[in-house]
Amino acid sequence: MQTLETLKRKIASTQELQTVAKTMKALAAANIRQYEQAANALQHYRQTLAMAIQILRINYPDTLTHLRPRAHPRLGIVIFGSDQGMCGRFNEQLSEMVIQHLEQHSSQGGQPLLLGMGARICDSIIDQGYAIERYLSVPASVDGITSKAQTIVVQLEQWRNQCQVDQIWVFHNQPIRGHTSTPHRQQLFPLESDRDRSSSWSTRCRPMVFLSRERLFSAIFRQHFFVALYQACAESLASENASRLTSMQLAQTNIAEHLMELQAAFQQQRQTKITEELLDIVSGFEALNQSH
Template sequence: MPTLENLKTQIGTIDLLQSVVRTMKTLAAVSIRQQEKAIQTLSDYSRTIDMGLAILLNQGAGEIVEQQPVSDGKLGAVIIGSDQGLCGRFNEQVVSFALEMLRDQEPEESRRHTICVGSRAHMYLAESGARVDGVISAPVSVTGIIPAVNSILVTIEQWHTHLGIERVVICSNRLLAGTTCRPEILHLLPLDRDRLRELVSRPWPGTTIPFYTMDRNRLFSLLVRQSLFASLYRVLAESMAGENASRLASMQAAEKNIGERLGELNLRFRDLRQGAITEELLDIVAGFEAMTSEGQK
């Protein structure tokens, strides 16, 4: 049976753990707000890129895309997870979804090339026996998103140049509502022709159309790269928000369990302390009675 001192030590340890969990909850909630703000800010940038693409497409740049045959060649896949743990099934969920998607998109494994963002997701991929060509560190804050995006773009360019890969998909978790995440797939390349046609059909928001002096095809290529950058930035930011939402849910569950355990220990501590006090009082009473009896003799 634990002593009062042992219980006091356990209560102190769990109190400290509860403080750590509360701090992690706060950090996760703050991170979610930062990532959601980054996504909102990106929407204005993406809209500007789309307007530039619309101008060039209306002036014939779309022929570049229309003339390219639809590729059914090798597949490049980017699976986005996390480096940090304590986020529930966040990584398991996206890896399970990605493996199923890869088999569906390209049944022949030798024609698939995969990179993983996040060591935790890579661990689950390795356990499944899937081949992974590279691992990129997952961003842990908004400032780390741009370096991760640039690393992914470099890999995609290398795939295209050295392996002839023209199909690229992104698998990631997306925060839906509250702390609920859902894995999704983004077909990054080839460019979605339906979306480009939709850009052309949009009414121009003004009376004056901007002009440009750069070579049309060169400008189109630069805008496409920026469009890919914006898409990857958004996916990474949404994944980070989902990661922190999963971590927040895990910390809420941990806080509840810790609270229940702390309540049990405090109850046992009070019972033992009351028992010890009662024994001391009984000893005092017994000693007093003994002294009284001796005095009467």
């Protein structure tokens, strides 16, 4: 049977753990909001970028034709995970989708090139026998997303120009209602076929272009990469915090139940101790009376 001192220590440590879970829950809730706002802020710019791609198609209709991947394309894959734990199956469910995608394309093209953001997702992919070409740490705040996205854009350009990568996919968790997330994948390059069909201009006035085809193409696609990667990173961070919030809510419930059990055991043990002391006093008093 546990002593009163042992139970006191366990109750104190459990209360500290409860405070930690409550603090992490509050931080996760606050972070979700700022990352969701960062992702939503790109909506108008994405619309402008879509118009720029239409302008490129209208003025240089053959520019995107040669960007179709080969029959057996070489893949470049960007994966957004987490560096920290306590977020449920956030990394596991995304890793399963990535591995499934890699297995489906295992017989196509050369060795896929993988860029992973987050130590835990990278470890999960490596455990399945795939190499991570480049690893990046997860930004600690919204302010850090821009530099990370720019770094990835430069890396993707190197892959396209130096490694003959002609198909690029992005994998990340996407937040959904109820503080949960779901794995999501997006073909970043070349543009998906459904976008290719939406190339009609909304007015009779055709846009004028004063840049060369090469400069316009480079500028548009750098922005296309950046916006898509920025949004994917922001949504991944929002999803991570949503998963952590759910985990902390569950942990808080379990901790509260365990604390109640410890406190009940403490009260029972304390009552037993008091009863034993009272019996000792009564026994001593009776023995004293009998001696007289």
